[in-house]
Amino acid sequence: MATRRNRRAAGAIALVVALATAASLLTAGGAGAGSQSPFALPRQETLYTSGKQWGPYTGFNPLRTGDYSTGTLGLLYETLFRYDPLKDEFVPWLATGGKWVGRNYVLTVRNGVKWNDGKPFTAADVKFTFETGKLTGSEYSTMWKTGLTGITTKGNVVTFKFGGRPNFQDWDTILYTMAMVPKHIWSQYSATEITTGNADENFVGTGPFTYAAGKGGSQTLQWNRRNGWWATKAYGLRMPMKYIVDIHNTSNTASLQNFLQDKIDLSNNFFPGIDKQIGGKIQTYYAKAPYMLSANTAWLVPNTTKAPLSDRAFRRALAMSINVDRIVTADYGNIVAKANPTGLLPTWNKWIDQAQAKKLGFKYNVAGAKAILAANGYKDTDGDGYVEGKSGGDINLRLIVPNGWSDWQTAIQIIADSAKDAGIKITPAYPDYNSLVDERNSGKFELVINNDKQLANSPYSYYDYLFHLPISETMTVVNFQRFTQAGAAPWALTLKFNKVKSTNVKLAKKYQSQIQKYILDYLPAIPLWYNGMWAQYNTSVWTNFPKARGKGLQTTPTTWNGYLNMTGIEALANLKRNT
Amino acid sequence: MSEVGHTESVSTGSAEISVVLVDEPERRFGSEVAHFAIRNTKFLIGLSVVLFFLVLAIVGPWLTDAEPFEFGFPTGEPPSSEYWLGTTAPGQDVFAQFVYGLRASFVVGAVAGLVAATIGMAVGFTAGYRGGVIDDVLSMLTNVVLVIPTLAVLIIVSAYLSVSSLLGEAVLIGLTSWPWAARAIRAQTFTLTSREFVSLARLSGRRGGKIIVTEIAPNMSSYLFLVMILLFGSSILIAATLDFLGLGPANVMSLGLMLNLAVSNAALQLGMWWWFIPPGIAITAIVGGLYVLNVGLDEVFNPKLRET
């Protein structure tokens, strides 16, 4: 029989185990966090951001544009120019200017810029950076395959030589998206490390902040303000915050909690229901709907190699059966806006042939959708409420979005629900992100929502996205829908447009109007809504955030990849303490 | 331990329920059981709770025009006379989701319970009746599966297989929940196998399988019934957890899925209690009702437990 002594022994064993756990916890917790500073940062000197980083802070390679941790490009590394999408202007940054001389692009490198290890930034660094595009696996290989033949430097002038007519639109984009890396550090890295690795241990950049802590599995990533940033002298820009701490996201709702409790200043998360919280200390770019700037278009991408999606009449009927207004109001609470029938973002309004879009563009019209289906041989022969294909087989389209993207999950449920009214059967599915990418890139999918193409200096990237040829076995970045039905014409026009300087407005508009006609007529992908540049501000510690009204405040308020090197840096420099 | 029988502690879902085994073969049921059952408060309470939700699951969908995945209703409304359980943030009818979800939960619980019971009986009877090496092997197999945390296995497997139907989910759950049932049945079978009537049956030349079916099983039918109730309850709990993680069928509304949708749409932050509290309470009530029902029936079947 169990004696008191024995039971006590058992209890003691258990307690010791518990205590040992608690002890190991604190030590391991420190190891896991991987951070160095032993005390909390002064709140008034720190800007807390969230919303960009979902994975761990392991990537710090700015040449891998999809993968680097928050702020790597923008706070640490910088680009030759920056682009202001709201003014449609280029801001000379690490370069003081550039111009085309015949087929060559002549760039002047700014004097007096120092890397944060003290060494000077020179034309040699620019040449080195551009030449990494020649390495296997580089994201910048295209320019070397489509015209760029060589680079020469003389003093602080860099000359890019092109054989044949340069792709001006592409080139403009590279000028403000390619990060400049230090030759004296990066020449030691192997080719694989530069193109697809994350081997950077040195964090040597020209930007206003240096890496402080957080690499690895930490909850936060900390950047410290550096002295000697060149832009203070050149532009009078000074960063008001000593520290920027980005917070790793576990879920949007967890970040919402912290945001509402004044622990996060600038949140670039998507917050469900935020429209009900805006007011007082919670602010956004616009004071009224749509509250947010538009950052990218959410397209419903159909696999045009599979019936019935290969039939453009069916695609049009599908487009007309989707109640996008309901997605905008019910799913998003009006923090997004319905897309133009061409799918081009509002900042490109001047390039859109509005009259043509009005005439040829699709509208939500269930009766019209039904009529088109009936007229093209899609009938409901078995009375189940859904139409069958031309040869009689059932139509059941699988529509996929990544698991966990709750707003998109709701959106495709709404799409399926509204398409039902027109008789089109859609089944939503939510595979994990990697499986979805695999299904999409290999051409196995039927319908997918995609918004990869972001705001940029020109709609060229959108035309490339829709019409790129040739089609390979895997399409990894553009033309997931494998559209070829309009022949070579739209792609040829896109290529022609690429070779037009953006200063040649008349010619640019002419080509784009023709390309847009193909979009409207053929619907290679169906534009649904503009995803917002999610930005919510909590003004309890910092104010003077980007706004539609206010002098000098029209800047891009987000820390997402590729936006700091637009006008995000100015947005940060404009902030003021809320005293 | 006492001489009458011995207790077998079993874990189901989150419960630590003891089911008492009895040595005496059971008499004919009929009115004796019914007599005691009706007078047992636990049995009555448990049964009424479960029946209430069962009826709601069956009749509920007829009471509403809305479909669980239908949109177009006002967004984020609290319960009112028009929307009995309110609406979700993107504008769906919570009551519709609730009653269809109840259906799904009952279906999964029943099918998974059946699958687990079948395997458990197969393994338990065989091990208990045959004994010896077969018993050692089966026991070892049972112990191995028993130790491995069910939920961890289910999470991993469901994540890979992308379960798309209720039946698929139920079968998966059944395939991992049978061990404790096997152990309990095996222990009881052991006891019965040593009785004279079984030896007699053996002598008369009947084959093992037949003996199990005709002699042993009927004599533990009440016990089997209790085991199945517990399996039913634990399956509902496991299914709710899997659905909450998003690992259940995504296009079939279930109570766990309601919890998932509520949480990812910030129902907690926005104070939409009507979206996640009803499904949670329903699961708790049904499973709790089943446990209480189980205890009550245990008392009915085993006079020793009846409180005087």
Place this chain on the structure above:
Amino acid sequence: MTRYLARKITIYLLTFFVAVTIDWAIPRLMPGNPIDGLISRINADPAASEELHGFFTKSFELDQPLWKQYVNFWWGLLHGDLGPSIAYVGSRVDELIWAALPYTLALLVPAIVLSYIAGNRVGAMAARRKVLDNTVLPVAYVLTATPYVFLALLLAYFVAFQWQLLPVSGAYDFSLQPAWTPEFAQSFLSHWILPFLSLFLVSFGGWAIGMRNLIIYELEADYANYLQSLGTPNRLVRKYAYSNAVLPQMTGLALALGVIVGGALVTEIVYGYPGVGSLLLTAIQNRDYFLLQGIFLFIIIGVLIANFVVDLLYVVVDPRTRTGLQGQQ
């Protein structure tokens, strides 16, 4: 006793072997290829993708024949090396798990121990007094029937969101760094208490009910009646009953471990607590074979060790096992 322990150890080793094999096999039997997912995240052009595919397949050793991968797996296991992570590029799987493990243990160990002790005590008390029985028992039934998930959500909703008393998400405030300061300790505890409570309460219910039923059963047994008829004080009779009831409860503890581990995984996910559960979720969302394997392995080893500890305790508590007489099956 040695025979009893030896038998137990054999079972555990066998279980370990089977579990490791299943653990290694499951990701490989499942549809999908982890390398494809990794490649898709790198926006390289098709030619480069091909090359990268080969490169990664080689570096993750997925081009070896299956039996060789299996052997390598055991080899690595014995060296404590569980391979590289695909989701957390650059980290080793064992690093990640060791970092997350203390948080899970911080929830699990106190929850298991305290709920077991408290549950048994309260259950025993309820078996004695009718008044206590009528209040405690229904509460315990409700608690044990509540899914871990729902209790976690309820606590989060009321305590954290409505009344704003405690935080939700993370193990400590993100503006602090782990250190031996009262500030950090307070932040840590305030983040810990809710997930701990939700695990504790549900398990507590189960133990209380179980103990109460067993005590009642024991008190009805012949020996108890005999002692009472001899005039033995009730307290002594209850003590004997309790001692006997503890044994099957202990057996139950070993079985309940698997359940509460599952509960901890889900609770961590609800509260965003950075333990093994959250790591598991990330591994699933990224189809990270190696991380999944590693986590599952840790869970199995942990449960086996815990089972063994319980068996040792059982030897301490039940003298019959020491003398080689009848004991638990």
